[in-house]
Amino acid sequence: MGLSELGLDNWFEKHASASCGPEQSLARVVAIDRGRILVHDGYGESSAELLGKFFYAAESVAKFPCVGDWVCLDHHDSDSAHTDGFASIHSILPRKNLLQRKTVGYNEEFQMLASNIDIALIVMSCHYDFHISKLERFLVMIHEAHITPVLLFTKADLIEPDDLQTMIASIRDAGIDIQIMTISSVTGTGLDAFRQFIQPKKTYCMLGSSGVGKSTLMNQLIGEDRFETQEVSDSGQGKHTTVRRHLMLLKQGSMIVDMPGMRELAVAEVKEGIESSFEDIIELALTCKFNNCTHNSEPGCRIQAALASGALNGEHYKNYLKIQKEAHHHKKQTPYVEKRRKGKNASRINPTKKQQRKLRKQGLTDEEEHES
Ligand SMILES: Nc1nc2c(ncn2[C@@H]2O[C@H](COP(=O)(O)OP(=O)(O)OP(=O)(O)O)[C@@H](O)[C@H]2O)c(=O)[nH]1
Numbered sequence: 001m002g003l004s005e006l007g008l009d010n011w012f013e014k015h016a017s018a019s020c021g022p023e024q025s026l027a028r029v030v031a032i033d034r035g036r037i038l039v040h041d042g043y044g045e046s047s048a049e050l051l052g053k054f055f056y057a058a059e060s061v062a063k064f065p066c067v068g069d070w071v072c073l074d075h076h077d078s079d080s081a082h083t084d085g086f087a088s089i090h091s092i093l094p095r096k097n098l099l100q101r102k103t104v105g106y107n108e109e110f111q112m113l114a115s116n117i118d119i120a121l122i123v124m125s126c127h128y129d130f131h132i133s134k135l136e137r138f139l140v141m142i143h144e145a146h147i148t149p150v151l152l153f154t155k156a157d158l159i160e161p162d163d164l165q166t167m168i169a170s171i172r173d174a175g176i177d178i179q180i181m182t183i184s185s186v187t188g189t190g191l192d193a194f195r196q197f198i199q200p201k202k203t204y205c206m207l208g209s210s211g212v213g214k215s216t217l218m219n220q221l222i223g224e225d226r227f228e229t230q231e232v233s234d235s236g237q238g239k240h241t242t243v244r245r246h247l248m249l250l251k252q253g254s255m256i257v258d259m260p261g262m263r264e265l266a267v268a269e270v271k272e273g274i275e276s277s278f279e280d281i282i283e284l285a286l287t288c289k290f291n292n293c294t295h296n297s298e299p300g301c302r303i304q305a306a307l308a309s310g311a312l313n314g315e316h317y318k319n320y321l322k323i324q325k326e327a328h329h330h331k332k333q334t335p336y337v338e339k340r341r342k343g344k345n346a347s348r349i350n351p352t353k354k355q356q357r358k359l360r361k362q363g364l365t366d367e368e369e370h371e372s
């Protein structure tokens, strides 16, 4: 197999010719295990070390390698290019995207989950795990990274088809129009469709709570019990089993990173993520009579009107406010470096100056300001 099977395309090749020296070679990071970095060079996996310069220069975690990254390798001994431990990472190619989350317990840092992902699979069990708010949190995180999300409902064998339809209807009611696939690893329902859905040379990641069936599905895809699965308790809640986050190459040529169960999903800095997950609300807010409307009790508030008429789902709006608040809270705790890097103004529902100008042109907003 070659590097293109690992997802190398023109975009990366262009960056590689700028970043890698003639003596260096390209590889993709497939796992990071307690500081040990595993890379795949199209022939096989080997470990590579990280040069000291990364530690001196890094002002944020994002400067370190992450699963899914393309890196330029220096070989200490040209004859042993594929021998373990004889390569070091010289540089990381620019990322197409980076999926990250706020770390639990350390408010100011971000954990890089995976990079260069084509499609993020949100894995939820339709048996016990499903909540719109949880789905929306995943969506915010995925949209923030500009990755396409797909919802994978697992354990379809455990609920009635009617109940499944009701759940899907509630997702559509909340204005979420992502692709939804339903599978059961027990009856095999939906597995073939899912196998056909995943494309060669594309990289996927699976996100979901513990016990929803990610490892089981992975085993089905690989065709062996490579991942340890664990019985869930009576309540249907899973326990944490393996630490993995390993970019797996499937026989059909697709790549999947399986994330360990996420018990807690804190939303990091989410401006753009919020904007695409809650586009309907933001659009609506742009049409309120006052352009600094707080959507509480102002006259001409379109949000309140939509809530009253049922055009806007109350739960959906509540989630929006909650995530917005969290993002705001988090922003306050973000250290200076991160803040500077990301720019300010993470959470904002009122139109920006540019949006206001656009709207005025379209005659959609009043010029008047009201006292706040
Ligand atoms: N009934 C039913 N049970 C399933 C299905 N898929 C997985 N399970 C069971 O659910 C339990 C948890 O599955 P895992 O695959 O370990 O879940 P996981 O998402 O990998 O969990 P973590 O490793 O904690 O992230 C196991 O007992 C599986 O046998 C399914 O489609 N139907």
Ligand SMILES: [Zn+2]
Pocket: 285, 288, 289, 293, 294, 295, 296, 298, 300, 301, 302, 303, 304
């Ligand atoms: Zn309003």
